[in-house]
Structure formats: structure tokens, C-alpha cells
Amino acid sequence: MSNYLSEKARGLIPYVAGIQPQEPGWIKLNTNENPYPPSPRVLEAISRADIGRLRLYPDGDSNTLCQQIATHLPIPAEYVFAANSSDEVLAFAFGGFFSGKANVMTPDISYGFYPVWAEMYDAGTNIMPLRADYTIDPHAYKGADGVILANPNAPTGIALSLDKIETIIRQNQDSVVIIDEAYIDFAAVESAVNLVETYENLLVIRTFSKSHSLAGLRVGYAVGQPHLIDGLQRMKNAFNSYPLDMLAQMAAAAAISDRAYWDETRSRIIQTREQTSYRLCELGYPSLPSQANFLFVRAERAKALYDFLLEHKILVRYWSKSRLDQFLRVTMGTDEEMEAFLSCVKQF
Amino acid sequence: MSNYLSEKARGLIPYVAGIQPQEPGWIKLNTNENPYPPSPRVLEAISRADIGRLRLYPDGDSNTLCQQIATHLPIPAEYVFAANSSDEVLAFAFGGFFSGKANVMTPDISYGFYPVWAEMYDAGTNIMPLRADYTIDPHAYKGADGVILANPNAPTGIALSLDKIETIIRQNQDSVVIIDEAYIDFAAVESAVNLVETYENLLVIRTFSKSHSLAGLRVGYAVGQPHLIDGLQRMKNAFNSYPLDMLAQMAAAAAISDRAYWDETRSRIIQTREQTSYRLCELGYPSLPSQANFLFVRAERAKALYDFLLEHKILVRYWSKSRLDQFLRVTMGTDEEMEAFLSCVKQF
Numbered sequence: 001m002s003n004y005l006s007e008k009a010r011g012l013i014p015y016v017a018g019i020q021p022q023e024p025g026w027i028k029l030n031t032n033e034n035p036y037p038p039s040p041r042v043l044e045a046i047s048r049a050d051i052g053r054l055r056l057y058p059d060g061d062s063n064t065l066c067q068q069i070a071t072h073l074p075i076p077a078e079y080v081f082a083a084n085s086s087d088e089v090l091a092f093a094f095g096g097f098f099s100g101k102a103n104v105m106t107p108d109i110s111y112g113f114y115p116v117w118a119e120m121y122d123a124g125t126n127i128m129p130l131r132a133d134y135t136i137d138p139h140a141y142k143g144a145d146g147v148i149l150a151n152p153n154a155p156t157g158i159a160l161s162l163d164k165i166e167t168i169i170r171q172n173q174d175s176v177v178i179i180d181e182a183y184i185d186f187a188a189v190e191s192a193v194n195l196v197e198t199y200e201n202l203l204v205i206r207t208f209s210k211s212h213s214l215a216g217l218r219v220g221y222a223v224g225q226p227h228l229i230d231g232l233q234r235m236k237n238a239f240n241s242y243p244l245d246m247l248a249q250m251a252a253a254a255a256i257s258d259r260a261y262w263d264e265t266r267s268r269i270i271q272t273r274e275q276t277s278y279r280l281c282e283l284g285y286p287s288l289p290s291q292a293n294f295l296f297v298r299a300e301r302a303k304a305l306y307d308f309l310l311e312h313k314i315l316v317r318y319w320s321k322s323r324l325d326q327f328l329r330v331t332m333g334t335d336e337e338m339e340a341f342l343s344c345v346k347q348f
Numbered sequence: 349m350s351n352y353l354s355e356k357a358r359g360l361i362p363y364v365a366g367i368q369p370q371e372p373g374w375i376k377l378n379t380n381e382n383p384y385p386p387s388p389r390v391l392e393a394i395s396r397a398d399i400g401r402l403r404l405y406p407d408g409d410s411n412t413l414c415q416q417i418a419t420h421l422p423i424p425a426e427y428v429f430a431a432n433s434s435d436e437v438l439a440f441a442f443g444g445f446f447s448g449k450a451n452v453m454t455p456d457i458s459y460g461f462y463p464v465w466a467e468m469y470d471a472g473t474n475i476m477p478l479r480a481d482y483t484i485d486p487h488a489y490k491g492a493d494g495v496i497l498a499n500p501n502a503p504t505g506i507a508l509s510l511d512k513i514e515t516i517i518r519q520n521q522d523s524v525v526i527i528d529e530a531y532i533d534f535a536a537v538e539s540a541v542n543l544v545e546t547y548e549n550l551l552v553i554r555t556f557s558k559s560h561s562l563a564g565l566r567v568g569y570a571v572g573q574p575h576l577i578d579g580l581q582r583m584k585n586a587f588n589s590y591p592l593d594m595l596a597q598m599a600a601a602a603a604i605s606d607r608a609y610w611d612e613t614r615s616r617i618i619q620t621r622e623q624t625s626y627r628l629c630e631l632g633y634p635s636l637p638s639q640a641n642f643l644f645v646r647a648e649r650a651k652a653l654y655d656f657l658l659e660h661k662i663l664v665r666y667w668s669k670s671r672l673d674q675f676l677r678v679t680m681g682t683d684e685e686m687e688a689f690l691s692c693v694k695q696f
Binding site (some may be wrong): 007009015057117209216241323 | 349350351352353354355356357360361362363366367368370376380381382383385386391394395397399400402403404405406407408413416432433435436439443444446447448449464465467468469470482508523524548549557561562563564565566575576578579581582583586587588589591592593594595596599647685687
């Protein structure tokens with residue numbers, strides 16, 4: 001570590017993302033990417049783009065994109081904030097609403113980036129254990145200085161129904177409740193976006209990386225009442241005036257306008273998940289009941305299975321942590337990729 | 349302001365960027381954009397891009413781009429860090445090297461974002477007045493906990509020669525000296541990149557927004573010894589694992605590979621600057637000696653001239669602050685745009 005590093009930087013334990021091999025030949029089931037390409041409208045939008053205009057700064061508020069997101073949901077456009085990935089939106093939300101707070105509740109098993117942002121923005125976390133069945137107990141989330149949950153949760157894939165989310169929001173009306181809905185489009189439960197107009201303390205965060213097949217373009221957004229959106233804008237404007245580039249804004253707006261394609265691809269992924277879950281169970285590897293684009297698969301010899309898959313150029317995710325170390329998280333690929341995966345599991 | 353806002357967010361005074369009108373018809377001389385389109389290689393790279401691959405996360409370390417930047421400078425690739433605009437790189441640098449420090453020296457007149465990041469990352473600044481002639485006194489920068497300077501400086505356009513930059517680096521060997529070279533490619537002075545291999549406390553920060561005509565794509569980079577690059581990576585990985593999208597990485601790599609185009613367009617801008625400066629002087633509006641892609645033009649009735657230009661749909665930048673309020677900052681446009689600007693000034 002450099003001697004010049006600030007105390008702040010020394011104290012951070014950076015997030016470690018899944019491997020992104022740049023060479024071809026891998027079956028990549030490790031970072032919850034969509035196996036299908038983005039909507040054809042994305043290619044159209046990028047082909048039509050006036051590249052000469054890249055000399056100019058983009059719209060710092062991504063107004064056209066926010067309008068398109070608003071139409072998709074639907075919700076008024078002043079309820080939407082877009083930035084460079086949902087990770088950036090989440091970071092702004094931690095800074096804007098949780099910084100300096102003592103009791104920010106978050107599950108012990110969830111997206112590994114939450115405690116990193118808590119450290120970055122000096123938020124004290126109250127780590128709430130999942131129940132024995134890996135579900136969240138909504139009644140435990142009470143009187144917090146802030147709540148951050150993923151719904152469906154990761155890496156479990158288990159989702160809370162909207163009434164349970166509402167319970168959490170009502171039990172914490174003096175603080176902001178953030179629902180990270182990265183995987184909601186693969187779930188049967190209703191989105192918390194439907195509660196945003198009712199609750200002033202609810203912020204829903206979403207991404208184009210999963211159901212819109214645009215992980216490569218880094219676009220995320222938040223939905224909340226205008227006073228919360230103002231708070232995010234404040235953080236953005238004290239960090240980077242123009243977080244989303246011109247092509248990303250255009251491509252994301254094109255992707256979210258194509259409802260039919262989005263519906264078809266997410267349905268296909270849901271179907272693959274149900275089939276894969278069933279077949280893994282038959283092979284003796286039951287999964288938690290997932291509502292996401294991945295399965296959290298129980299395997300006694302999880303690390304050995306991970307290594308075996310790796311040898312066969314199949315990447316999945318494994319964590320050597322208590323309560324996680326007997327599982328693999330497996331992203332849903334194409335049906336062909338899942339056949340290759342299942343046959344490798346069978347071989348093991 | 350939302351009642352839910354953290355103390356941190358309440359304390360911030362966000363940066364206010366120049367206006368970005370989205371409708372056509374403006375002569376935009378207000379945000380130091382390049383009047384020429386990016387290299388034709390950018391269009392080629394984007395046309396060739398496999399849009400289907402946007403479903404995958406990009407390379408979080410932007411290795412190919414960093415390699416291309418390294419070749420351009422030239423410097424070893426492990427000395428380069430790229431992220432989502434030089435603003436983001438600067439923010440990471442404040443967090444990584446200045447957070448918690450008491451005496452970070454920066455000029456009273458410089459890029460308005462520096463004090464914002466200082467506040468964001470809890471760095472105490474020591475605001476150093478420019479001399480009466482708007483130059484930086486290198487001997488005053490001594491024994492700091494950190495130094496942040498733009499060279500050429502903004503909005504003055506005045507540059508420090510490399511030996512003066514070296515003096516500052518040597519006078520502050522226990523702390524990181526950041527030289528923000530957003531405008532260096534329009535300057536006659538040598539870049540501090542040439543000192544990076546000698547001084548372990550030097551970090552040079554650059555952008556694709558100005559001399560590479562890619563403000564719309566948001567790509568910036570830092571050059572420094574690997575221990576400093578590690579510090580930036582640490583901050584990045586505690587904020588956003590993949591800050592640069594796939595298309596931005598490809599397009600920026602293409603732009604910086606086209607040395608001939610870059611040389612031609614920056615020479616043209618330098619020529620426009622010299623001519624415009626001469627003609628403004630003849631009209632009774634002398635400029636500070638600029639080495640950037642803008643002029644800081646002295647005008648007794650600066651605000652009235654700003655308003656007059658605005659009425660004629662010509663945007664320049666004006667600050668109502670002491671020592672700045674008798675100036676306009678005017679970005680160099682095409683020769684045609686500068687003719688329109690000059691004729692409007694004459695009319696005034």
C-alpha cells in the first residue's frame with residue numbers, strides 16, 4: 001500500500017467483482033449477465049448517433065433517458081435519476097442518505113458492495129442475519145437510520161412480496177429505505193416502484209445491466225420522490241457533472257423503449273431458470289427458490305465443483321464464507337450453455 | 349432540501365457546470381469543448397463494435413485503453429489509470445490521497461470543482477492567492493499535505509513551465525502533487541508526464557474531453573507511479589467496479605491512436621486562439637496569455653457583454669466573483685464561430 005494513501009483509502013476493503021475473461025471460449029455464468037444481446041433498437045440507436053456531437057458534453061441530467069424510463073414504469077419523470085450504473089447510483093444514495101448514520105440495517109447475506117459503500121461514506125451498519133431458510137425477516141427491520149435491501153436478494157435469489165417491503169418502509173418512516181431491484185424483472189413479486197408515490201422515504205434502484213442486456217454500457221437509475229431525487233443530484237453534482245455519456249444515454253433509452261423484446265427475453269430466462277432448477281434438483285443439487293436470473297445451488301462439495309467447472313471453462317461464483325460456502329451462484333445462460341453446465345455437473 | 353439528507357450531503361456546495369443547451373442554434377463557447385469532431389477512427393471503432401457484447405460487463409480495468417494511452421505518451425502501461433472522465437479520476441485522487449488531510453494547497457482561482465471534492469472527501473484546503481498578474485507562485489507551495497493545480501490553469505489559461513512544476517513537486521515530497529493537465533495539449537510548456545518516472549509523489553491527470561474531442565464520452569486518466577495507480581484503483585473498486593463502458597473504452601483508444609488528427613486539430617485551435625487574442629486586443633479587450641483552448645478576456649463591463657452575447661445566442665462563461673468579474677472565459681470555436689463572436693463584440 002502506498003505511503004501516500006489517505007486513512008480513508010487504507011480503511012476500505014474494495015469489492016471484488018466476478019472474473020471478466022477478455023479471451024473467448026468461456027461459458028460465463030458468474031456475473032449475472034443476460035445471455036441474450038440487447039434489443040435491436042440499441043444497434044439502431046448507436047448506428048444513427050451523430051459521432052461528431054461527441055465533441056460536446058452530454059446532457060448532465062440525462063433528461064431524454066429519464067423521460068423514457070418514466071414512460072416505461074410508468075411514473076412522472078421528476079421521480080427518476082440516472083447515472084453511470086446502479087453501483088454509482090447506490091454510492092450516491094449511501095452518501096446522500098446514510099453518511100454519518102449509526103444504524104443502517106442490511107442483511108448479512110446480500111450484495112457484497114453494501115458494506116464497502118458504508119465504509120466509504122462513514123455509515124454504521126447493523127448487519128441483520130437472514131433466517132435459517134435464507135429469507136429476510138421484515139419485522140426485524142424497525143427503527144433503523146436507513147435500510148438497504150436487494151429484492152430479489154443476491155446471491156440467494158429469494159424475493160420479498162410487496163406487502164413485506166411495505167412493512168419495512170412503514171417501520172422506518174424517519175429514514176430512507178433503499179430497495180435495490182437489480183433482479184426484479186425476473187421476479188413474480190410486484191416492484192416497490194408501485195409504492196414510491198405513497199412513501200416519501202422509499203428509494204428504488206434499478207439497472208440496465210440485467211433485464212436490458214446492457215452491462216457493458218453502465219446505466220442505472222433510481223426512482224423516488226423528487227426530494228430524494230434532488231439529494232442524489234446533489235451528490236452527483238459534487239462528484240461528476242456528466243456521469244452518463246451520450247451513447248449510453250441514447251442506447252439505454254432505445255433499449256427500454258422496446259417492451260416486447262424485454263418481455264420476451266426475460267420470460268425466456270425465467271423459463272431456463274425453472275428448468276435448470278428442476279434438473280439440478282434431480283441431480284441432487286437443490287437451489288433456493290430464486291426469482292432472479294441466477295440460482296443459488298446447494299452443493300456439499302461446492303468448492304470442488306467450482307474448480308471442476310472452471311477446468312471445463314465454465315465460470316460460476318463461489319464464496320468461502322460461512323453459510324455461503326456450500327453453495328454456488330449460477331447465472332442463467334442460454335439453454336445451450338445450461339446444457340453444457342448440467343452435463344458438467346453430472347460428470348462431477 | 350430533503351429532511352432525509354445526510355449531514356455530508358447538506359454540507360456540499362455542488363459544482364455548477366456551464367449551460368448545455370440541447371436545442372440547436374447556439375454558438376457554444378462556454379465549456380471548453382473542441383470545435384472539431386473526434387478523429388474518424390472513433391466512428392470506425394463504434395461502427396465495428398459488436399453491440400451484442402454489450403450484454404457483458406466491460407473490462408473494469410480498461411486494459412486495452414490504458415495500453416493505448418501508454419503508447420501515446422509514451423510511458424509503461426502500469427503507470428496509467430482510466431475512469432469515467434477526469435472529474436471522476438480527480439474525485440478518486442482526492443479520496444485516495446487528500447482525505448483527512450489539513451493543508452491541501454490549491455490556487456484561489458482555478459477549477460471550481462477542487463473545493464467541492466475537498467468538502468466531499470474531508471480534505472482541508474489552504475487556498476493560495478494567485479499573484480496580481482494571475483500567475484501561480486511556485487515557491488509558495490511548500491510543506492503541504494497535498495497540492496492540486498491545473499496546468500495550464502483555468503480559467504486564466506496561464507501555464508507554468510516544467511521547472512516550476514518540478515520545484516513544487518520537490519518542495520512537497522511527503523505529499524501527493526496532482527497536476528491537472530486538461531488543457532496541456534494546447535500549451536507550449538512541457539507536460540509533467542515527463543517527471544512521473546522521477547517523482548513518486550506526482551500524479552498527472554488528463555482528459556479525452558478537450559484535445560481528443562470526446563467530452564460526450566466521458567473518459568479521463570491519470571499517470572503516476574504504480575503505487576499511486578494502485579491507490580486510485582482502490583478508490584475505484586470501493587465505488588464502481590466498471591466505471592468505463594465498453595464503447596467509451598473502444599472509442600477513446602481509437603481517438604488516441606490517431607496522432608496526426610490530434611496534432612492537426614490542436615494546432616488549428618492554437619492558431620485560432622492566437623488570432624482571436626490579437627483581434628480582441630485590437631478591439632480593446634486584452635486577454636491573459638493563454639496556453640489553453642480558451643481565452644480569459646478582460647472586459648470592464650463583462651456582465652453586460654456576457655448578456656449581449658447571450659441575446660445573440662453566443663454562450664461564454666462569466667463568474668460574478670472578485671478578481672474574475674471583469675473577465676469572460678471564451679472557448680475557441682471554429683474560425684467561423686470566432687468571426688461571429690468578434691463581430692458581436694465589435695457591435696457591443
